[in-house]
Amino acid sequence: MNGKGEQFNTDQSPLSSQLRVPQLVGGLTRHDSKDKWRSAVLGERATVSSATASDESGALTEHVVRAFARIAAHSPGGSLIAAYVPARSEPGSIAMLDGLAACRARVLLPVTAPGNTLDWALYDPDQPLVAARYGLQEPGGTRLGMDALSEAELIIVPALAVDRQGVRLGRGAGYYDRALAVSPLQCPVIAIVRDSEFVAELPESPHDRRVDGVITPDLGLIRLD
Template sequence: MNIAGQRDKNQWRAEVSARRASVAAPVRAGEAAALAGAAARVAADWAPAGWVAAYVPVGTEPGSTGMLDALRSAGARVLLPVTGPPGPLDWAEYSGAGSLHRGRYDLLEPAGARMSPAAIELAGVILVPALAVDRRGVRLGRGAGYYDRTLPAARPDARLIAVVRDEEVVARLPEEPHDRRMGWALTPGGGLRRLAGPASGN
């Protein structure tokens, strides 16, 4: 890879998206199974009988609904985002893959009772979708800004975990003042990996 400072976020997004698209289906399935196992361990250690905020992986994102089922099997209650107009995310509880339906942007969302953005305060663990994360905890999202607007309402002690492929933990990403740093990365090969940067719940 080139030095991160030579690329802006859009260039990073294009490169990571292209690499994800080239991953073979059997590799993607194996990584999804590994992430489910790692997520179950996180829930068992940090959120037994507590709330975990997560998301439904789509397209080439690492993971699957198996990750959500693993969280529930470990005893956690799972919040999933409900996407509306640009702004903080609403939430609803995940009760199984059969409860999901197509929502805004054709994303899978839970059909249960809708909760306000303040519901994220319930979660002691937050699994955050990412294209990449650097070793300082700087996260690269898709650019829509939903999580940038949502994470400020998280509990100060919430553990923020970026879910990425192993090669997507990189040395340095571009950072902006509004970026909220992650405390950990969850990867298929490495499991839960502590990041160096300051983050809540450290």
């Protein structure tokens, strides 16, 4: 995490070598295909009860706000933090976005664009999100262009799984791989997953950008050095 700047100087410690990192049922390893991993994760998410999902969302909101509130508080104009609107079974909630906004953060949200790319727009807690393709919800405000992400001081991304080396498993369309290519290397990228989705090893492709940290409901923020 060296070189990531003051904005990532939280109280959380780097990943301990003694921390138990789970593996999904089925004994998948980095030698299994990404599609096999995606199928396993999505299958497990489909079994999560609404009560468990609600409890996990509440815990994630607390971790996100606790870890990153001071980023916004220390910026005169409010720091720009990129986040996402959880879709389907993705961990997280709108409350997480509201919590960041309440801390004076300007929250940047993705908007799907042609060519499997992401545009960006600011989140306004007072304005409803609008329905978009693939069952997503997006801000209805001004599109700021793909390069808007390059101004973010912190990027919070969804993931299907993350391993202890920072390898992130996405859904396979490449939206975030292309988006993160325009973000500065010193900008921390933090993925949010369920506890069972923070695993020992994942398959990795040459174009994958590793994340700098992970947040889970039970563990909170873990920095990945």
